[in-house]
Every structure is written in C-alpha cells, then in structure tokens.
Amino acid sequence: MKKSIVKRTAVILLIILTTLLLSGCHGKRSGSAFSVPDHFDDKTPVEIVFWAKNDTNKNQVAVYQQAIDEFQALYPNVTVNMRLYTDYSRIYNDVITNISTNTTPNVCITYPDHIATYLTGSNTVAVLDDLIKDARFGLGGSEVRFDAPKADEIVPEFLRECRIGEHTYAMPYMRSTEALYINEDLVKKLGYEVPDVPTWDFVWEVSEKAMEQEEDGTFKVNGQKVLIPFIYKSTDNMMISMLKQLDAPYSTDAGEILIFNDTTKGLLEEIYTHGRSRAFSTFAISSYPGNFLNAGQCIFAIDSTAGATWMGSDAPLQDIHKEQVVRFSTRVTPIPQFHPDQPKMISQGPSVCVFSKENDQEVLASWLFVQYLLTNGIQLGYAETEGYLPVTTKAQNSAEYRDYLARKGEDNKEHYRVKIEASELLMKHTADTFVTPVFNGSASLRSAAGQLIENTVKGARRKQEMNDAFIDKLYSEVKSLYRLDQISGTKQERKIPTSSKAVLGLIVGVWVLIGLFKLREARKNKTKQGK
Amino acid sequence: MKKILALVLALALVSCAIIAMAEDVPVMTKEEYDKAAVDDPVCVETYVQANQSWWDGKITVYAQGEDGAYFLYNMVCAEEDAPKLVPGTKIKAHGYKAEWSGEIEIADAVFEILEADPYIAEAEDVTALLGTDDLIKHMNEKVAFKGLKVAPSKVEGQDGEYAFLYAYDNSGSHDSNSDLYFNVELNGEVFTFTVESYLCGNDSDVYKAVEGLKIGDTIDCEGFLYWYNGANPHITGVTVTAAAE
Numbered sequence: 001m002k003k004s005i006v007k008r009t010a011v012i013l014l015i016i017l018t019t020l021l022l023s024g025c026h027g028k029r030s031g032s033a034f035s036v037p038d039h040f041d042d043k044t045p046v047e048i049v050f051w052a053k054n055d056t057n058k059n060q061v062a063v064y065q066q067a068i069d070e071f072q073a074l075y076p077n078v079t080v081n082m083r084l085y086t087d088y089s090r091i092y093n094d095v096i097t098n099i100s101t102n103t104t105p106n107v108c109i110t111y112p113d114h115i116a117t118y119l120t121g122s123n124t125v126a127v128l129d130d131l132i133k134d135a136r137f138g139l140g141g142s143e144v145r146f147d148a149p150k151a152d153e154i155v156p157e158f159l160r161e162c163r164i165g166e167h168t169y170a171m172p173y174m175r176s177t178e179a180l181y182i183n184e185d186l187v188k189k190l191g192y193e194v195p196d197v198p199t200w201d202f203v204w205e206v207s208e209k210a211m212e213q214e215e216d217g218t219f220k221v222n223g224q225k226v227l228i229p230f231i232y233k234s235t236d237n238m239m240i241s242m243l244k245q246l247d248a249p250y251s252t253d254a255g256e257i258l259i260f261n262d263t264t265k266g267l268l269e270e271i272y273t274h275g276r277s278r279a280f281s282t283f284a285i286s287s288y289p290g291n292f293l294n295a296g297q298c299i300f301a302i303d304s305t306a307g308a309t310w311m312g313s314d315a316p317l318q319d320i321h322k323e324q325v326v327r328f329s330t331r332v333t334p335i336p337q338f339h340p341d342q343p344k345m346i347s348q349g350p351s352v353c354v355f356s357k358e359n360d361q362e363v364l365a366s367w368l369f370v371q372y373l374l375t376n377g378i379q380l381g382y383a384e385t386e387g388y389l390p391v392t393t394k395a396q397n398s399a400e401y402r403d404y405l406a407r408k409g410e411d412n413k414e415h416y417r418v419k420i421e422a423s424e425l426l427m428k429h430t431a432d433t434f435v436t437p438v439f440n441g442s443a444s445l446r447s448a449a450g451q452l453i454e455n456t457v458k459g460a461r462r463k464q465e466m467n468d469a470f471i472d473k474l475y476s477e478v479k480s481l482y483r484l485d486q487i488s489g490t491k492q493e494r495k496i497p498t499s500s501k502a503v504l505g506l507i508v509g510v511w512v513l514i515g516l517f518k519l520r521e522a523r524k525n526k527t528k529q530g531k
Numbered sequence: 532m533k534k535i536l537a538l539v540l541a542l543a544l545v546s547c548a549i550i551a552m553a554e555d556v557p558v559m560t561k562e563e564y565d566k567a568a569v570d571d572p573v574c575v576e577t578y579v580q581a582n583q584s585w586w587d588g589k590i591t592v593y594a595q596g597e598d599g600a601y602f603l604y605n606m607v608c609a610e611e612d613a614p615k616l617v618p619g620t621k622i623k624a625h626g627y628k629a630e631w632s633g634e635i636e637i638a639d640a641v642f643e644i645l646e647a648d649p650y651i652a653e654a655e656d657v658t659a660l661l662g663t664d665d666l667i668k669h670m671n672e673k674v675a676f677k678g679l680k681v682a683p684s685k686v687e688g689q690d691g692e693y694a695f696l697y698a699y700d701n702s703g704s705h706d707s708n709s710d711l712y713f714n715v716e717l718n719g720e721v722f723t724f725t726v727e728s729y730l731c732g733n734d735s736d737v738y739k740a741v742e743g744l745k746i747g748d749t750i751d752c753e754g755f756l757y758w759y760n761g762a763n764p765h766i767t768g769v770t771v772t773a774a775a776e
Contacts, residue, residue, distance in 0.1 A: 058686065058702035084707040086698070203643070287632040291760065316687075320760050413688075461570040462627060 034126050036134045037360045040075075040143065043177040045081045046365045048106035053350060054305060056086045059385040063378060071372045074145045078365045088114070097123055106366040112161055113437070115169045115353055120440055126354040127167045131367050139371060148371045153394040159341040161435045162351050170351040171370055172391040174382055175431055176306035177426045178237055181290070181418070182331040186210065186221050186299045189293045194331050197340035200242075203230055203300050204270070209281040210299055216291070226297045231289035233303040236450030237346050242267050243449075244346075244434055245338040249448075256438035257484050259449060260475045268456045268471065275460030284454050285461070291319050296326035301455045302335055305422035306349065308387035314412040332421040335430060347433035349388065363482070380404070384414065387422025389430075396427065441484070448482040556625065560771045561599030565629070573628045575636060577601050579620045579649040580673055581755065581767065583729035585613035591729070592616060593671065593755045593765075594624075594654040600671035602636040602757065604629070619649025634758040635670060652754045666762055674756045674764065678772070679715035681748045694744040708733045711741045715750070724752060727765040740769040747775030 012201065050068070052059040061084060065126065070078045072442065082106070083124060085091045092114045098104045099121045110118075118124045132151055136143040140150040151159075158172035161211035180198060187194050190209050194203065212220045219227040233236045240258075243250050274280035283289060289301030289311040309317045312330035338341050352373060354366045379395035384404060390396050405424065409417035426433070436442065454475055456466075479485055496523035547549050556574040559567070567573050576596065583591040589605040603624055608616070618620070626640030654675040661667040661676065683692035686701045693701065695713035703709025711726035731737045744750070754766035 009617075054702060056698050056700065056702055058700045061702045084702075084704060084709075086703070086709075285629070285631075291632065324760075458570075458627070462572070463570075471570075 011177075023441055028321060033121075034129070034356055034360060035362050036130055036137060037364055040137065040364055040368070041361045042075065042077050044361065045077050046359075046362055047081060047368060048366050049080045049363060050080050050369070051085060051105040051108045053085045053091060053109040053177070055090060057385055060382060061387065066381060067373055067378045070146075070377070075365065078369070080369060083160045085109075092117075100427065106355055106357065106362060107369055108353055108355065110170060110353050111348075111443070112164060112170060112351060112438045113446060115351075116164055116438045116440050116442055118353075119164065119169070125169050126356045126363055126367070127169065128162075128171065128354065128367070131169050136366065137364060139374075144368065144371060146372060146375055149374050149392040149394040153392050154415040155391055155393060155396075155430065157347065157430055157433060158391045159349060164438050165315065168355040171374065172268045173350045173352045173373055174306070174379075174388040175347055175349040175391055175426060176304050176386070176422075177347060177429065178234070178241070178302055178335050179305045179306075179387070179422050179425055180333045180335050181293055181301045181303065181311040182333065183293060183296065183368075184329040184331045186296070186328070189221055189502075192325045194333065195340070197334050197343055198300075198336050199340055200336040200338060202278070203336045204274055204298065208277060209276060211277055211279050216495070218372045221299075222296050224295075224297060224369050226292075226295075228278065228281045228286055228292055230300040231282065231286060231292055231298050231302070232280075232453075233283045233289050233307070234302075234450065235284070235453040236284050236446045237348070238302070239264070239449040239453055240436055240446065241335060241344065241346055242338070244436075245344045251437050251439075251442070252444055253437040253439075253492055255437070255441060257445060259445065259452075260479070264452065265471050266298075268452060268474070271453055272456050272460045272466045275457035278461070282454060282457055284314055285457060288319060290315070292329065293320060293330075294326070295320055295324045296328060299351065299428055303389035304348065305426055308332070308419040308422035309385075309416060312416075312418045314414050315418065316416055330418050332418055332425060334425065334432075343429060345429060345433055347430075347435050349391075376400070383423065384395050387419045387426075389423050389426045396417070428442065441486075444482040445484060448478045448484060450482065451478050529530060557761050558623065558773055561596075564601070567628050569628050569630045571628050572625070572755050574623065574625045575601055575628050575637070576621065576623045576645065578650055578652070579616045579622060580618055581730060582613075582616050583727065584732070586729075590616065592622075593673075593730075594622070595671070595673055596650065599753050600652070600669075600673070600755075602634060602671045602755075603640045603642075604631070604636040604638055606637075606640040606642055608642070615644060618670070621645040621647035621650070630700070633761065639740070644774075657756070658717065661717055661722060661762075666756070667758070669756050670758050672756050674750045674754065676717075676764070679717050679750055679752065681746055681750060681775070682714040682716040682721050684712060684714050684748050692746060694746045694748070695741050705733050705742065711738065713741055714745060718735070722762065724754070724766050725757075727757075730755075730765055731767055737766060737768050744769070744771070745775040749773035 043315050050112055064082060068082060070080060072080060088111060089262050091108065095104055095108060095118060099118060115125055135141055140148045158175050162168050162170040162172060182194055184194055189207055190206055192206050210221045210227060210229040214220055214404050218225055219387065240250065246263055248263035253260055271280065289298060289303050291313060292298035293301040294313060294315065310317055310319065313325055313327045318325060333344055335341050352370050354363060354370060357363050376395045376398055379390035379392055380401055383390045395401055405420055407415045408420040409415060452474060459470060545561055552622045556572045558574050558576050564573055564575055571583045577594040578596050579592055580595050585608060588607065590608040592603040594601045594603055606624065623645055624637060624640045624642040624644045626637040629636050629638035652673045654673045656677060657666060657669050657674045658676045681694050684696045685692055695711050697709040697711065699712050708728045710728050712723055714721050714723055720749035726738055726741050748771050751770045751772055752766050753768035754764045757763050
C-alpha cells in the first residue's frame, strides 16, 4: 500500500516537474506543434496571408502575383492575400508586433537572423523538417499538384542557411551576394589594371590615388567637382566580410559576442584613414553607390548582386537624370579580399518561413505555397528581375536558365550584361559564400557591425582623432545602442536562469525526499523482519 | 520593461555623446548655417513644421523659422517625446551638417524643446521658380505651387498612362502605404512630386487627394521642398482647381 503511494507521489511529482520544465523551455505564448495531416482538405476554404518583400521592382511584384494566381488555380479552395514590403526591417518589426497578438502572417519572406528572434515565442515558426521529407506533401511529394523540386535539388549551401540549431525553419527563396562594380576606365586612367579578384590594398591604393585634385578643386581623374572613389552600400556586410576573410572573431554559434576585438580595431583604423581623406564613404553618409558610379563620381561601388540593374552606364534602372550619366566600361568582380586565392563573400537574399497556426490545413496550404515559390517558373522569373541566383539546381540547370545566361549582353534590359555577370559571380562562387551564426540577437549584432564603420567614417569626416579612447567610446556606444550585453549567449547571460535553477533544485529535492522515504521504509521493513 | 529601460538608456547615451561632441557650437543664424561645411557641427533654433513617423528611436523633422528652413534627418528622439513635436514647437537642435543626394540636412541631431510662442510658416509660392536654378535657394522650405496640370506618369515597359504611381515604378500599393509619385506640367516642362508616406500616409487627406487625381486636372500644391538629385517636393496638400475635361 505504502509502496504504491510512494510510486504515485513520485509519478505525480514527475509529471508536474516535467510540465514545469517543458513550459520553462518556451516563451510566453504556448502554441501547438504541427503534424503533417493525412490529407489535404481541398473543400474547406483556406485563406493564407503572405508578407512579401520586393526591391521596389514591379517585375518582382508581378512574379509574386503570378505565383499566387497559378497556385490558386491549382488549389481553388486556397486564397493567398499578399502584403508587400520594400524593407526587411519593417517586416521584422511587424512580425514581432504580431507574435504578441497571435496574428502573424502564414508565410513570410524573411532572414534566418529574424527567425531566430521569432523563435523566442513558442512554436511561432513551423519546423519544416517533417514537411520537407513527407512522401506525399514534401518537396516534390506524390500529392503535390505541381512540378516542385526534390530536397536534393535545393542548393545545399542555401538550404543549410535555413537551419537554426537542429531544425530547418525556412526555405531559401532567392540568393545574392555582394559584387564590386568598377568603373574600369577610371582605374586604367590612374595607371592600374583591374585584377580578377581585387584586394583591399588595391582598392584603397587606387582610391587614394584618385583623390588628386586640380587647383580649381576638380578631381584630375574625372574632371568633376565630386568624387568618392569607393562607396560601400552595406557596412554591416563590409565589417562581417572583412572579419571572415581574416578568420577573425565575430560571434560564436551560441551567440557569444566577439566582435569587439583588436582585429576589428585594426580594420576601423584603416577605414578611418580613408574616411578622413574622403576616398571612402558609405550609403548612409553619401547615398546610393550606383548613382555616383553612373555619374562617373565613383570608381569602386559595392552593392548587392540583386542591385545590378542599377549599375553601369547602360543600366536599365537609373536614379539620376539622363544627362548626368557618363559612359564607361563596368567590371563586375568579387568584393575585395585579403586572400584572393581563398575568396570569401556573404550569402544573402530572401528566405521564406511558415508560421504555426492552430489549423494544420492552413499550415499545409502555406507549405504548399512555399513549395510553389521554388518551382522553375517562379525561380527563374524572379531571379531574372535582378542579379539573383535561383536556389534550386533544378532551375539553375534548366535549359531556359542556360539560354538566359548565354544571351548575356544581347540587350540592356532582360539580358543586361552587368546583371547576368552578377548572377554568374554567385554561381561561380557559391562554395565561397558564408553566413554568420544565427541566434536571438544576431540581427542586432549585424547592425552593430555596420554601425562601427558608420561611426568611424563619420568621426573621421568630423575631424575626431582616432586613438584608443575613440575606439573604447565607439565600442561602448555601439554595445549599448544595440543592447549587445543583453543578448542571450553572451558570457554573462549563459548562466542558468534563476527559474530553471529553482526547478532543478526542486527535482533534486523531490528525489532526495523520495530516497529518504524509501530508506525509511526499508529500515522499517528491516526492523519488522528483525522483530 | 527591461528592454524599454535599456533603449531609453541607450538613447540617452547617444544623445549625451552627440551633445558632448557638438556642445561647443553656439546657436547659428541661417546664414551661418549655410556657410558651414558639410560634416561641421551645427546648432540651430527653429520651429517644427511637420515630422515623419517616429521609428526606432529616431524622427525626421521638417523645421522652419523666420530666417530659413532645415531638414533634421533621423533626429534622436525617445518615443514618448515624439508627440511633443507638434507643428509650431520651438526646438534647439545640435547635429552635423550633411548632404545626401543633394539634400542639405542636419544629421545625428539631438534636440531640446524651448518655451516660445508657436510659429507656423506660411507656404511661399515658388511656382515661377520651377525649373530654374533659383529654386534650390528655397530647399526645405514650406512652399506652394499653383496652376499645375497633372501630367501622365508611365511605367517602363507598359503602355498605360497613370495620374500617379504607387512607388516610382508602380510596384507598390495603397495597402502597403507606398509613396505616391505624380507628374505635373508647367509651361511645357514636367516635374515629379512625391507624397512621402512616412510624412503623409495612406490615411491622410493629401494621399487620398492624389489617389483621386485625373490626368489633366489643374491643381494647387503645398509641401516641403525636399531635394533628391534635384527638386523633389514632399507634398502635403493638393487642391483640384479645375477638373480634367
């Protein structure tokens, strides 16, 4: 009798503790884990909300709309409502706001960094591993009503980027990297030849040489009053890429912040000198690199390959007046490298995630729509709007895409040479791409990396002195601004939380009590037997 | 709560840093401000005329006093202070003079609100200056344009003509609160005006008024003379004075 009481008490306590422990593993909101339904209900109407991001490009909007129309024709009971954004940070902000009210979209264009933050809510983002493998509804599954790619037809590097911890939370949608767009005529005029893979030293040296001015203030190399030889659009990427190329610390996979180190300091000191001479500037400080490049006022412009349609004299998209555009030969190369024989460049571009919902059919419909975004028609249609690369080998190897690449330079619209060369750059260097570790707070760290450069260049332009005090103050301000001391995973935050400690203590305590109870029982029995 | 506190502290730290850097600069007249070089520290006393929506600890303000106008880009501002920046409010702002695609602005500014009678600038009619080199002298000011005809906007690769576009290439929409672009014609020259959605969003009167425009309408406009590789007024008011036939 007493034995069974002990057992029952232990079982009940264990259940309570397990519940406590499991609830402690999650965020504030509870949600139900998704399991793949037996069938797709094609009778009950389902509405899914899709938050999409475009580069202010009507052709991209048209491709999204094409995907929706074709998908709805295949699944007539599903309605896809699209909301368009032109800015990832706005999507990120809106998703976070909507997590708290349980009104997230069903499908969302996103970055893994952002997903890591979304995951602080319980079951907020659907885990896709089971869906990907499902024989019926998985990638290219038997009950999928269109020609979807199989799992092994997703470029493995790009699929890996969508894994956070042990699970896949997104599918890659498009990929790009950064390219160095060069006014080759001005480089030659300065007495240099453009190497296949320029080094940082080369770019700095040519940029400084270009700063020579005539007595009237015009720059010798372009004969204009304005020249910023080197402009980097994304300083986040600039710092991240420089550190990666030097194999220098940035963060650990667990989220320990390592960026505030001496290598970073050395890079900032170098950047400072070129900010001070005005040979280098950034998008945030001066404006779009492409505008300066096309006006003959910039020699080295670094921007996304997904911005290639804005780059060059013949660019189909121009943001400056026609009369300001000058004629020059545009070279497209990898971004500058410290070790050109081992180039490293960032992998970026939109991924797409599915949000968890109570209704499994809604999640399944969302997943099917995500798969539709990976079909050749959509992949090629979207990739060709810019210098994007399709994320499936199925699309990359298709005859249609091969024909598209082969027609490079045939016209200055669909087959604009610079755009296709930008896509080819990533295709050639897919194995040389990298991404930074993803964790809750990695998006902030990324912004902080760029802010270090922005503040350094501003400081240089504003005639502040570069010294240890400057760096110390900069590090302190940036840490504070992006709350990097609060990110989980940093050393001081990796301690076990108090609540978890309490639960663990309780478990130990309960087992000790059970042990003591058992011991007491055993003694009693022994005493009885002895008697 | 912790996050809010941390954000406030971070903003305070940034504000202190910027104030410390710029504190030596005395309040400037508009003439002194105009003479300052890009990247020089500047300090002005001026009056808020309008602002773009607060975002992530920053706010962009269109400001004007009796001696001239300023564009305060991404001024450091706590969320609870944003509602205090109503039109007419006098502020003292420290920052750095900057130039972004031709727009002369004050960057990295911090501000304090000053006790003073409110001042609302009158829109100056600069219609006659459209297309002339003198228009730039009115950069950032509240301005008016009268008797303009709505000219067709086109999208590259399409045959259609529109009275306005959602985003520069019509890739946006009302629901996504896209900027509106519309062309106006005066004396045979065409100019592009913008409804900046962070200034006047899709629920504003001017946004709705532009959505209702027809090609050929004659209109009066009011707004702030923003600059982006040329004049790019941010329009805050549109009145149709003669509807297209």
